[in-house]
Amino acid sequence: MVQDKTFGSRFWRFLNAFLLFMFALATFLPFVYIVACSFATQAEILQKGFLLFPTKFSLEAYQYIFSTDSLARSMYVTIYITVVGTVINIVFTVLMAYPLSHPYLMGRKTVIFLITFTMMFNPGIIPAFLVVKSMGMLNTWWALLIPNAISAFNLIILKNFFAQIPSELKESAKIDGANDLVILWRVVIPISLSAIATFSLFYAVGNWNSFMNPLLYINDSKKWPIQILLRQIVLMSSGGAGDSEGVIVKIEPQTVKMAVVVVATAPILIVYPFLQKYFVQGVMVGSIKG
Amino acid sequence: MMKSFKKSLALLVVLVIISGMAAGCTDKKQAGSSGGPFQFSMMNVYYSTEPPKADDAVIKKIEEYTNTKMDIAWVPKSAYDDKVAVTIASGEMPQALLVINNGNQSIINGAKSGMFWDLTPYIGEYPNLSAKLNKNVIDSIKIDGKLYGIYRTRPIARDSLIYRKDWLKKLGLSEPKTIDDVYNMIKAFTLNDPDGNGANDTIGLAEMKGIPYSVMVSSWFGAPTSWKEDGTPDFMTNEFLNMLKWYKKLYSEKLINQDFGVAEEAQRQQLFLSGKAGAKLHVWDALLRGEENDLKKLDPNAELDGVSLIEGPNGVNVRSWGGYGGVFMFSKSSVKTEADLKKLLGYFDKLYDIPMQNLFKHGIEGVHYKVVDQKAVKIVDKVEDTTFNVMDQMYINYDDAMLSGDLTPAGVKATEMMKESKKFVVYNPFAGLISKTNNEKGAQLQKIIDDAKIKFILGSIDEAGWKSEIQKWQTNGGDKIIEEMKAAYASRK
Numbered sequence: 023m024v025q026d027k028t029f030g031s032r033f034w035r036f037l038n039a040f041l042l043f044m045f046a047l048a049t050f051l052p053f054v055y056i057v058a059c060s061f062a063t064q065a066e067i068l069q070k071g072f073l074l075f076p077t078k079f080s081l082e083a084y085q086y087i088f089s090t091d092s093l094a095r096s097m098y099v100t101i102y103i104t105v106v107g108t109v110i111n112i113v114f115t116v117l118m119a120y121p122l123s124h125p126y127l128m129g130r131k132t133v134i135f136l137i138t139f140t141m142m143f144n145p146g147i148i149p150a151f152l153v154v155k156s157m158g159m160l161n162t163w164w165a166l167l168i169p170n171a172i173s174a175f176n177l178i179i180l181k182n183f184f185a186q187i188p189s190e191l192k193e194s195a196k197i198d199g200a201n202d203l204v205i206l207w208r209v210v211i212p213i214s215l216s217a218i219a220t221f222s223l224f225y226a227v228g229n230w231n232s233f234m235n236p237l238l239y240i241n242d243s244k245k246w247p248i249q250i251l252l253r254q255i256v257l258m259s260s261g262g263a264g265d266s267e268g269v270i271v272k273i274e275p276q277t278v279k280m281a282v283v284v285v286a287t288a289p290i291l292i293v294y295p296f297l298q299k300y301f302v303q304g305v306m307v308g309s310i311k312g
Numbered sequence: 313m314m315k316s317f318k319k320s321l322a323l324l325v326v327l328v329i330i331s332g333m334a335a336g337c338t339d340k341k342q343a344g345s346s347g348g349p350f351q352f353s354m355m356n357v358y359y360s361t362e363p364p365k366a367d368d369a370v371i372k373k374i375e376e377y378t379n380t381k382m383d384i385a386w387v388p389k390s391a392y393d394d395k396v397a398v399t400i401a402s403g404e405m406p407q408a409l410l411v412i413n414n415g416n417q418s419i420i421n422g423a424k425s426g427m428f429w430d431l432t433p434y435i436g437e438y439p440n441l442s443a444k445l446n447k448n449v450i451d452s453i454k455i456d457g458k459l460y461g462i463y464r465t466r467p468i469a470r471d472s473l474i475y476r477k478d479w480l481k482k483l484g485l486s487e488p489k490t491i492d493d494v495y496n497m498i499k500a501f502t503l504n505d506p507d508g509n510g511a512n513d514t515i516g517l518a519e520m521k522g523i524p525y526s527v528m529v530s531s532w533f534g535a536p537t538s539w540k541e542d543g544t545p546d547f548m549t550n551e552f553l554n555m556l557k558w559y560k561k562l563y564s565e566k567l568i569n570q571d572f573g574v575a576e577e578a579q580r581q582q583l584f585l586s587g588k589a590g591a592k593l594h595v596w597d598a599l600l601r602g603e604e605n606d607l608k609k610l611d612p613n614a615e616l617d618g619v620s621l622i623e624g625p626n627g628v629n630v631r632s633w634g635g636y637g638g639v640f641m642f643s644k645s646s647v648k649t650e651a652d653l654k655k656l657l658g659y660f661d662k663l664y665d666i667p668m669q670n671l672f673k674h675g676i677e678g679v680h681y682k683v684v685d686q687k688a689v690k691i692v693d694k695v696e697d698t699t700f701n702v703m704d705q706m707y708i709n710y711d712d713a714m715l716s717g718d719l720t721p722a723g724v725k726a727t728e729m730m731k732e733s734k735k736f737v738v739y740n741p742f743a744g745l746i747s748k749t750n751n752e753k754g755a756q757l758q759k760i761i762d763d764a765k766i767k768f769i770l771g772s773i774d775e776a777g778w779k780s781e782i783q784k785w786q787t788n789g790g791d792k793i794i795e796e797m798k799a800a801y802a803s804r805k
Contacts, residue, residue, distance in 0.1 A: 090361055090362045092361075092363075093361075093362075148402065155402070237391050243386060250391065251361070251362075251388075253388075253390050254389065258359060258390070
């Protein structure tokens with residue numbers, strides 16, 4: 023690449039880089055603030071109000087959070103729900119999107135209509151609860167994995183993605199003697215890895231954050247995922263108890279609130295870079311010759 | 313080629329099956345046996361980080377004494393209202409449901425449509441319930457004239473101006489008795505260097521955003537608690553305006569933290585506990601919760617005290633707190649027979665017995681406290697959070713429990729003053745009344761007034777501006793609220 027050596031273009035490149043850097047910094051700073059606060063002492067936060075680097079490094083907030091074993095247990099629950107849930111999500115979504123992507127499938131239009139219908143009309147909490155209850159899934163983790171196994175939106179996008187894979191690829195595999203399942207597994211999926219990785223991340227984040235469904239369907243507190251407990255800590259530490267009920271609650275430190283946010287989002291942040299290579303990968307890498 | 317595919321598929325299937333087996337465990341509830349302890353289910357709330365354990369010792373004691381076996385579903389406070397809403401809508405109700413937000417429209421509608429038992433005909437059979445429940449509080453929780461639940465007693469007269477007694481003594485002042493005394497004390501705390509460090513770095517009164525405890529001050533001036541019988545809301549009275557003017561004076565003379573409009577409760581607390589502020593408007597409970605000890609860590613000479621009976625232009629008036637926190641309601645779908653209901657009421661009646669009251673107030677004798685001179689003295693520093701939650705959420709009343717033997721002098725005064733202040737309490741005549749417009753728009757209308765309060769104190773609007781904000785409240789729905797409340801009040805009589 024030949025770069026212009028004129029002053030004007032150099033100046034513009036510099037200004038451009040500077041502006042983008044400032045912008046990135048602005049989005050990055052809140053994160054730094056939260057992480058820094060979580061490692062600071064309560065006294066320092068109340069003194070300074072805003073700090074980016076704690077002068078006294080302290081783990082007291084994290085110690086507080088993990089002092090109870092219910093938090094560790096709920097962390098395992100969340101990890102379990104996220105891993106198993108996302109696997110279920112992807113398997114079912116792919117298995118449903120692939121056949122629907124073939125234009126010659128019988129009844130295809132009807133099925134697609136029904137799926138779009140569910141996207142537009144939401145039954146609401148109560149009917150959903152009654153259905154889950156009647157299937158005996160109450161108070162089990164199935165209630166978190168099955169009802170939301172396939173997201174209609176993701177399904178439709180994936181179907182469209184499969185549909186625009188050139189049929190020459192599939193036909194060439196067929197000529198080699200492969201049946202549909204093998205075509206799916208050996209030809210289509212490797213090409214679609216970027217799309218599947220993207221959806222995995224969407225599903226995983228959704229599963230990781232699941233709060234409302236566990237609250238409604240699971241009564242046994244030992245089976246709760248971490249978001250329920252974390253929300254309780256954050257709300258209680260904001261003094262959100264309400265004197266009106268006649269309960270005067272001791273106010274938990276600000277640092278605990280920050281540490282909770284870090285614990286709730288860090289795992290997703292850590293996993294993301296590993297999935298990034300699949301996003302960046304091209305859709306079709308040298309697959310068709312001639 | 314096919315082999316690796318089949319292998320991965322098999323692995324996947326195995327994973328899903330294992331997860332199914334692990335997830336599929338549900339506990340089967342034991343069917344209630346007749347002739348043994350009375351079994352019933354309850355939904356209750358917890359404020360601690362973790363829910364109370366099923367085998368909590370306090371719960372066991374309650375079950376022993378009342379001959380019951382309780383199946384309690386503990387729900388975190390942060391999700392309680394949602395959970396109650398779903399529970400009611402799903403029809404899977406516990407036999408005793410603690411309703412915290414009993415003014416909620418769905419609860420009211422549920423009660424009116426017969427979802428809960430009307431307790432009015434049964435209360436008379438229970439000695440404690442019929443004698444001890446406060447008539448004013450009962451009136452405020454009745455729906456359509458019928459009593460649908462047992463309320464949990466909470467202190468009625470809790471407000472107190474908490475201040476640094478050591479500063480007061482150092483400056484040669486005595487406990488304030490009138491509003492002017494309070495002003496002088498706050499002024500002295502700000503300007504006369506009470507902490508003796510030579511710097512002018514102290515504030516008389518620490519406040520926080522929303523100034524929630526300003527209603528204590530408006531009571532001093534003679535304003536009603538929320539509503540007057542003739543339908544005037546408290547902020548429309550002259551006395552309320554006088555309270556705002558008083559705050560304005562404090563603000564303009566810099567006797568109050570200048571950032572109070574955005575200060576969080578935690579920040580106000582920090583100002584007070586770090587020795588930068590001399591007083592705060594709070595509750596007597598603050599003197600019972602070890603705040604003095606926290607202060608002493610910083611300044612060993614620190615002493616706290618409080619005052620609640622302040623004389624204003626209308627004599628001594630104390631704001632009423634409602635007197636209850638949460639109501640236990642009994643659903644007809646899960647409490648199927650009158651006999652079951654009577655057993656439930658019997659359980660609640662027993663909670664008034666002195667041994668139970670002592671349990672809720674002090675804990676388990678021998679574990680948490682011991683009896684010295686007929687008073688309870690703590691053996692442990694602090695009751696464990698989850699056990700404390702059980703004690704605090706399961707009790708109905710502990711007014712007659714054993715006194716604490718190890719309170720600080722401030723703590724003793726707090727307990728006495730809460731009883732004493734009851735004599736001067738001004739009840740809210742409209743407590744518990746429902747107004748349709750208030751349910752729909754109340755919150756946003758209230759915001760007009762809340763914002764106007766602060767603006768007036770900060771000086772951005774003047775008296776005429778305040779009056780016009782009130783006008784705004786009235787025309788945007790406030791007048792309708794007043795009408796509806798007056799009608800509801802008349803029909804309740």
